[in-house]
Amino acid sequence: MIRVGVVGATGYAGAELVRILAGHPDADLTVITSRQYAGKPFAEIYPAMTDIVDLTCEIFDSDSLCDRADLIFLALPHKLPMAFVPDLRKQGKKIIDLSADFRFSDPATYEAVYQPHTSKELLADSVYGLCEIFKEKIKDADLIGNPGCYPTSVILPLYPLIRKGLLDINTIIADSKSGVSGAGRSLSLVTHYCEATESFKAYKVAGHRHKPEIDEVLGHAAKAPVNITFVPHLLPMSRGMESTIYADLNKKINESDIYDCWADFYSECQFIRITDNGRPPDTLQVRGTNYCDMGFVLEKEKNRIILMSVIDNLVKGAAGQAVQNMNIMMGLDEAAGLKALPFPV
Amino acid sequence: MIRVGVVGATGYAGAELVRILAGHPDADLTVITSRQYAGKPFAEIYPAMTDIVDLTCEIFDSDSLCDRADLIFLALPHKLPMAFVPDLRKQGKKIIDLSADFRFSDPATYEAVYQPHTSKELLADSVYGLCEIFKEKIKDADLIGNPGCYPTSVILPLYPLIRKGLLDINTIIADSKSGVSGAGRSLSLVTHYCEATESFKAYKVAGHRHKPEIDEVLGHAAKAPVNITFVPHLLPMSRGMESTIYADLNKKINESDIYDCWADFYSECQFIRITDNGRPPDTLQVRGTNYCDMGFVLEKEKNRIILMSVIDNLVKGAAGQAVQNMNIMMGLDEAAGLKALPFPV
């Protein structure tokens, strides 16, 4: 059994980690921390977990944590992980950080949209944890920058096609939609029930901080700078994320070229499901699971492709992928703890 | 008082017409028909309207209808209006048809996506009832093809910009999202509560029948054939429609160029509201009203524009615009009966 700790266990991503780890056959969740709820049993904050999780939230203490955990998940707001990770790494712990602090290889990109980076020296060692694409690097990693939810849903369908040179990278547009849980548990008017229900709107149009993350990773595939147009929207539902992505094609191709490209690239990937015959994937079909379902339609007369992907933003878009990273790093079954069944309804 | 009839009064668009006309100061709703509910009081089908609407549904009978109504709304499935309208017109009645049957000037376009057109001779006289754009023609019209909901939300923000030559028409992409009421009252699995709630997905990708309608009208603005990419999606909410529209610009422009273009074109239009500073419009803010709110963001370095519009699909997207057409045709206050206030929550 691997002893694991979750720092920041009471936000939505942290609580989802606790939930998944509670059912993980090879991990023993030994420590959870929460500044806000220190001293309170987790099941008091999330009564759903009564009789399932017996842990009590603690104040973060690096030494105490390192005594009891071999691998540590950080589910904290940006900026805190940069401060905590150096010491945890010095104590030899493996780290999976769900914030943006260790997602970028170029600190300048990070600093342009977040703040000055205080642990730049660790960026060279950190690996971007998009499991289906960087699995080989993840196997040997000690520090993972776990991907953002939007980047996961946008990069997965695009990466193989760009890598193969099929798309005109100057024409990529991603129109993404997220359930409200993506905004976390912090209170705000935009996530207040009466202002979110029966409401749909874009936000942070062309200015969301996940865009540079997408651009950097797609740039690796293109071996050239990528600068997509990215517009996120807020959906009146709790969990689920859909991205509809548009791009012009570099040459005339058929449906089978796309299927083959995806099927080859993702042949070993059990969490990627490709829909048949252009059937649009539906967020409800991946709710509560680590799947990314994807499909596409070709507009041949315009030489344009429309890609669609769906994930559960808290699972494949956050905690599920984090556990998948742990599984890969520790040599476990990649799907261990991630076999929760979807709900047909 | 204008005597009006609603044919097909118990579908969602028809019921919304009844609702709006019940509060109209200058219209007297005298006849409602419904094949399915003939003989039943309207308030029995929609108990919300108890004490407000006293009419009983009748079987459609052309002569009886014409005896009692001067202007007739048709809220029927496609194909039926083509059969009914010739006789109603012969009896001198003004017609506002909410189906697609009289929306196209070119019958070939209609026939390509619907079915053979059996009243082609009337197409020359019919006017496309997008009020803010074709008001002058509507004033003199006897037969209106009331626009589809998606076309209303897509055409309104685009038309003035295309007309002014600002957009590269080969790059237009409309990513639209509709509430479930757009699918009407007919039962289907896709609108079954448990399959629609907590679900978001695209449908009829690049193949929706509203696309040729959009293309034809934008073609008038461009004075050239237009062939946009159009992807509709289904939202887990009842009323509301949002379109996020992407296009490359023909030249470098500033925000004020867009504001000025819209403000000039829509200067007399009380149902168009332009948001400030790129604030994305929200479906909740137009719920229950005839407004179309629109906003935009420029991606200057890419020379690309992102337009966003919202409407209530049953009001500005159907029954409200139909009443607006009536008001214009009959020389009434354009907003008569359409002053229902939005709900802040």
Add this chain to the structure above:
Amino acid sequence: MIRVGVVGATGYAGAELVRILAGHPDADLTVITSRQYAGKPFAEIYPAMTDIVDLTCEIFDSDSLCDRADLIFLALPHKLPMAFVPDLRKQGKKIIDLSADFRFSDPATYEAVYQPHTSKELLADSVYGLCEIFKEKIKDADLIGNPGCYPTSVILPLYPLIRKGLLDINTIIADSKSGVSGAGRSLSLVTHYCEATESFKAYKVAGHRHKPEIDEVLGHAAKAPVNITFVPHLLPMSRGMESTIYADLNKKINESDIYDCWADFYSECQFIRITDNGRPPDTLQVRGTNYCDMGFVLEKEKNRIILMSVIDNLVKGAAGQAVQNMNIMMGLDEAAGLKALPFPV
């Protein structure tokens, strides 16, 4: 035109007052105040009201307010109205207070569940503004304690039956359910979207502060102390309140006895709608309106009655009833400004 002011205009009840007054034919909304948003245009806080409400929020100032308004609505948290009302009354203004501060005739009851009452001398003059029951007193009132939402939905169906001696008052149980907007605009976890959606639960079981208010008013009808069992629940929806109420009957009666009792008592009341044949009223049918729909079923073999009522908690349960009170006090059409049509869907 009556000049009116709304103090506390940006909470949900206050904003609903602004919305209704914006469409009132005989009232001129001249002043709105908000501590939190002073200096901001109302339409910036509620963009839905753009082009409809041009007022800017002000800091509350008694003299300035009295200069410009003849009747003042207070939509503030409990305790503040007690402090503001004495001076406003001294300046001769009519007051409709939406808090609990002036709802009780006996200050001891108020103090048992709220706090010490600092304006007890005004309680003798204040009138409980449940319009259908206390209309005669309201006509002459200068100070109205506008009823709570739960009390409105529970008292309206019960009052006539208790007054007529039909119910065993020791057996009354009210199981009530409210939409989330009843909790107001203040942020809290219980009204956070992800914790309210797909969730249903009771709260403040047998301890809600609306219970003594219900007991006091029903006590008037019974001419004896009443002490009901009251359990409120939170619904995963925005607007709407339903109460299912159980009571044993004092004697064997028939359906017609109940219909007659209600019909007689509410014969002049246009906002009361009684459903036929035991059809349960539905919150959707009164959404956005000032109606209270009510129905019942008799369990004759048990000599028990089941009453059901629905209201929109922000309209008949708060702002709509407040405007109805104004209309009655000022001798206007009782329904002026309250003719917004329900939505069949």
Add this chain to the structure above:
Amino acid sequence: MIRVGVVGATGYAGAELVRILAGHPDADLTVITSRQYAGKPFAEIYPAMTDIVDLTCEIFDSDSLCDRADLIFLALPHKLPMAFVPDLRKQGKKIIDLSADFRFSDPATYEAVYQPHTSKELLADSVYGLCEIFKEKIKDADLIGNPGCYPTSVILPLYPLIRKGLLDINTIIADSKSGVSGAGRSLSLVTHYCEATESFKAYKVAGHRHKPEIDEVLGHAAKAPVNITFVPHLLPMSRGMESTIYADLNKKINESDIYDCWADFYSECQFIRITDNGRPPDTLQVRGTNYCDMGFVLEKEKNRIILMSVIDNLVKGAAGQAVQNMNIMMGLDEAAGLKALPFPV
């Protein structure tokens, strides 16, 4: 491995059985049938189950089914099971029927609310599968009448208290609320998205067919006829059921008497969770799980108790309990296949 079949696999209860059995460690789902979808892969009807369930729906054929399954779940409309079970039993198969056909010990009760019973001879052998109460009988049963969802949520909190003589059985009132999935997958206006969302109402007031089922089982506890008042309501959400239950007490008691009574009775029951300090249970906390959470509040001055319980209507209220019955019948871990974790959000 136990070979199991599901007859009627594409309704919501059937699909939920397929879902749960797909993850069951000791069961091998070998046959699924569906009249409507015969010949279609299950994953085509429920794309969520792609890569998880490979079975294709078959036409029901008794012999073919018995060849391949040792235990058979029937998830069919009432009346069909009566016709199918005799032959399946003759072939020695164990049966768990989710309809009402085998829930009643007295056929007269069944016939009063359903239809003539055509397999009365089997009723003496059938066991009512409310696992926490009838476990000993279930162990030896070959034919289970799986409880209704409402009866499960109402009986579980009441049974131990009635058995101990704490409640006045003439005063029991159950006010229950169900998510829409309880109405199944058959299309109807009441489950049409636009008529169910933002709507709350009672239905079948005092006349629901689950009431006699509740009365019969509570009668066993009381050793006297029970005739409760039961009012079901429809909630605007997919999964989840709450019952708030009222009863007068036979004597003065304290909170600890209730806790002790429940704790004793359910001491071995891992799916019963009792909330502390009167905290009302929340449907969200049991969503997707087989838990029944329950709590209560005493109104001591009135000598009345308020009980509250929540379940997932498709799991503990249908398919989950059916699998729990299988586990008990076959001597497996009672929770096998039922360890899906709840969602904190």
